[in-house]
Amino acid sequence: MKKSLAQRLPFYYGWVIVAFGFVFGAFNVGMTSWGLGVFVTPMQEDLDWDRSLVFLPMLVGALVTLPLGIVLGPLADKKHGPRLMAIIGVILFGISLLYMRNAGNVFGYILIFGVVGGLGRFTVQIALVVVPKWFVRKRGLAQASVSAGFSVGPLIFPLILQSLVDSIGWRDAWFVMGIALLALALPGAFLIIRSPEDVGLLPDGDKPDDSPADAPVAARTAAPPRGNSGEVSLTRKEALHTRQFWYLVVAIGLATVGIRGMIPNFQPFFISLDFNATTAAASITAYAVPAIIMGFVFGIMADKQGPRKPFLIVCCIVASGLVLVSLVSIMQNVVMMFAAMIYLGFGLNAFFVVSQVFVANTFGRQHIGAIRGVMQTVNNLATFGGPWLFGVMYDISSEYIVLFSVAVGFWLITITMGTLVKPLVRPPAQPTPETS
Numbered sequence: 001m002k003k004s005l006a007q008r009l010p011f012y013y014g015w016v017i018v019a020f021g022f023v024f025g026a027f028n029v030g031m032t033s034w035g036l037g038v039f040v041t042p043m044q045e046d047l048d049w050d051r052s053l054v055f056l057p058m059l060v061g062a063l064v065t066l067p068l069g070i071v072l073g074p075l076a077d078k079k080h081g082p083r084l085m086a087i088i089g090v091i092l093f094g095i096s097l098l099y100m101r102n103a104g105n106v107f108g109y110i111l112i113f114g115v116v117g118g119l120g121r122f123t124v125q126i127a128l129v130v131v132p133k134w135f136v137r138k139r140g141l142a143q144a145s146v147s148a149g150f151s152v153g154p155l156i157f158p159l160i161l162q163s164l165v166d167s168i169g170w171r172d173a174w175f176v177m178g179i180a181l182l183a184l185a186l187p188g189a190f191l192i193i194r195s196p197e198d199v200g201l202l203p204d205g206d207k208p209d210d211s212p213a214d215a216p217v218a219a220r221t222a223a224p225p226r227g228n229s230g231e232v233s234l235t236r237k238e239a240l241h242t243r244q245f246w247y248l249v250v251a252i253g254l255a256t257v258g259i260r261g262m263i264p265n266f267q268p269f270f271i272s273l274d275f276n277a278t279t280a281a282a283s284i285t286a287y288a289v290p291a292i293i294m295g296f297v298f299g300i301m302a303d304k305q306g307p308r309k310p311f312l313i314v315c316c317i318v319a320s321g322l323v324l325v326s327l328v329s330i331m332q333n334v335v336m337m338f339a340a341m342i343y344l345g346f347g348l349n350a351f352f353v354v355s356q357v358f359v360a361n362t363f364g365r366q367h368i369g370a371i372r373g374v375m376q377t378v379n380n381l382a383t384f385g386g387p388w389l390f391g392v393m394y395d396i397s398s399e400y401i402v403l404f405s406v407a408v409g410f411w412l413i414t415i416t417m418g419t420l421v422k423p424l425v426r427p428p429a430q431p432t433p434e435t436s
Contacts, residue, residue, distance in 0.1 A: 006193065012205030014134030014196065018145045020188035021128045024090065025149030027181045028121055030157030031097060032058060032384070033260060034284055035177075037267030038161040041277075042170045047104065052391035055264065057110045058384035061118015065380055068119075072126045073236070073373015079194055081369075085127040086189035090182065092120030097178030101171045122380050124189075129372040132360035133195040136203045137303065140357050144299030147353045148292045151345075155288030158267065158281035203365075233364025239371045244362055244421050249378055251417035252355050256382035258410035259318065259348060261390030262403060266325070266341075269400050273332050280337075287341040291349035298350035299357065307358040312418050314354055317347025319411035326404035358421070 006013035029035075036055075043054055075081035096117025103109045128146070135142040164173035196202055239245045270280035298310045321344030328337045363371050390403050 006199040006201060012134075013193065013199065013201060014131075014142065014203075014205065015145075016188075016191050017128075017131055017134055017193070018142050020086070020185070020192060021131060021146035022149035022152070023188060024124055024128070024185050025146060026152040026157070027177070027185065028093075028124075028153070029150045030153030030161075031177060031181075032121070033263040033387075034154035034266075035157035035161045036264040036387070037284075038158055038165060038277075038281065039170050039174075040264060040268050041271065042165060043103075046170070049106075050391070050395050051268075052388060052395050053106070055387040055391040057114025058118065059388035060110050060114035061121070062381040062384040064115050065118055065122040066377055068122060069126065069373040069375070069377030069380070071373075072123065073129075073370045073376070076126050076129050076369030076373065077194070077367060079198060082127040082130045082194050083190065083192040085123045086192045087186070089120045089123030089125075089127065090185045090189045092116050093124065094120070094178050094182040094186070096120060097174055097181060100174030100178070103171070103174075118380075118384065121384075122376070125380070126369070126373060126376055127192060129369045129376075130192065130194055132356070132368050133365045134203060136365065138204050139360060140299035140301070140303035140307070140353065141296070142299075143356045144295040144353045147295050147299075147349055147356075150352060151288045151291035151295060151349045153288075154284045155292070156285070158284045159278075162278055162281045233366035233368075234371070235367050236370035236374065239363045239367075240374070245371075247417045247421045248355075248359060248362070249375055251414045251421070252359075252375070253378045253382045254410040254417075255315065255318070255351065255355075255414040256379055257386040257389065258322075258407035258414075259351075259386075260383045261386035262322065262407045264387050265390060265394065265400070265403060269325075270328070270337060272400070273329060275334065275337065279334065283337045283341045286338050287345040287348075289345065290342055291345035294346050295349040295353045299353045302354050302357045302361075307354045307361055308418070308421060310350070310354045311358055312415060314347040314350040315411060315415045315418060318344065318351055319408055319415065321347060322404055322408050322411065326401060329400065362421070 006016075009016075040051060040054055043049065044051065072085065075085065096113045099108075099112040099116075103113070131142055131146055132139055161173055161177070164176060168176070193199055202208065234242075266284060267277070267280050270283065271277055294314075298314055301310045321340065324340040324343055328340055359372065359375065360368055390406075393402055393406065394400070
């Protein structure tokens with residue numbers, strides 16, 4: 001049935017996978033990063049918890065899923081694996097949001113929001129490694145479309161959540177968003193398909209007579225074997241034996257810790273400067289507008305000239321953007337707050353777009369599930385351990401300048417690692433002697 005549907009649609013089925021990634025990404029980032037900042041103050045006041053405790057479940061979820069990337073990564077390369085993981089993941093994440101209506105017991109909070117929710121988020125993220133399988137020439141554009149969901153999170157979630165918290169309280173706000181997640185994302189999870197070849201299609205919507213030579217040189221950086229798209233691919237074992245793999249792990253991991261640790265602290269930081277909570281949320285929304293646009297700009301740039309240069313550019317923007325946001329504490333001006341967040345938006349979402357293209361272009365698409373599974377384990381720990389780590393630093397120092405300094409330092413290391421990632425070069429495979 002899915003094969004028939006995929007072939008009869010008036011557009012390429014790969015965009016269905018992208019649409020699901022867009023919706024889930026909006027909820028994932030909206031509820032665990034940007035939107036979480038809206039809940040920090042009311043939850044601390046109501047439950048009398050330290051900030052590090054509010055963020056602790058995300059770290060616990062990351063630790064629980066630490067070994068799962070190695071196991072689930074190869075499953076994403078199996079025929080029905082991505083669909084199964086997407087369905088289970090959305091359900092588990094939805095349950096964790098619904099539970100928050102009754103949060104109060106620390107153990108239950110950590111178990112449900114941390115472990116159950118962490119398993120759900122991680123499982124769907126692994127399932128979404130199928131996006132690079134559907135696109136080669138348009139990989140940057142496709143990844144930018146998925147990552148646009150990450151920017152829709154801060155575009156609409158802080159204001160929506162602030163409105164919900166003000167009108168129905170933080171508990172019911174969590175519950176409403178859980179219902180919304182299940183209603184919007186679960187149907188799409190059933191439509192996930194591993195690769196275009198599974199339904200008789202080719203990457204990018206190409207026709208059988210299209211030349212694989214159309215694939216950009218930047219997409220062919222590794223070694224044989226070649227798939228139908230003309231792109232070269234490494235196995236997980238081969239990738240693990242390259243310096244490029246570990247450079248990218250360190251670069252993306254540290255950058256993720258730095259920014260994910262800061263994101264849920266932006267709202268409390270602005271409130272601590274006596275800005276109105278709604279005004280602070282609006283500045284985060286302002287960030288999202290350029291973030292969506294620049295994600296596409298840098299994604300298309302990566303398609304045309306390769307991802308390395310765009311990667312370094314966006315890292316420089318984010319590092320300097322964090323410095324600008326920190327200076328709001330000196331200026332304490334609404335215009336400065338909005339300007340700093342808008343500038344940060346020029347690079348942050350683009351970083352997530354280009355980094356995904358960087359990995360896929362370097363190692364190819366055939367075994368990307370297994371390769372990204374290892375990377376996602378580290379990235380998941382960085383994504384959800386970052387808020388806890390920065391929460392601990394704040395509880396100890398009570399100084400936001402400490403948080404900003406550490407975050408900027410991590411991004412400077414990322415820039416250094418990015419300069420070290422060169423295209424993989426291996427001698428071509430020797431031709432097999434012909435037999436008479």
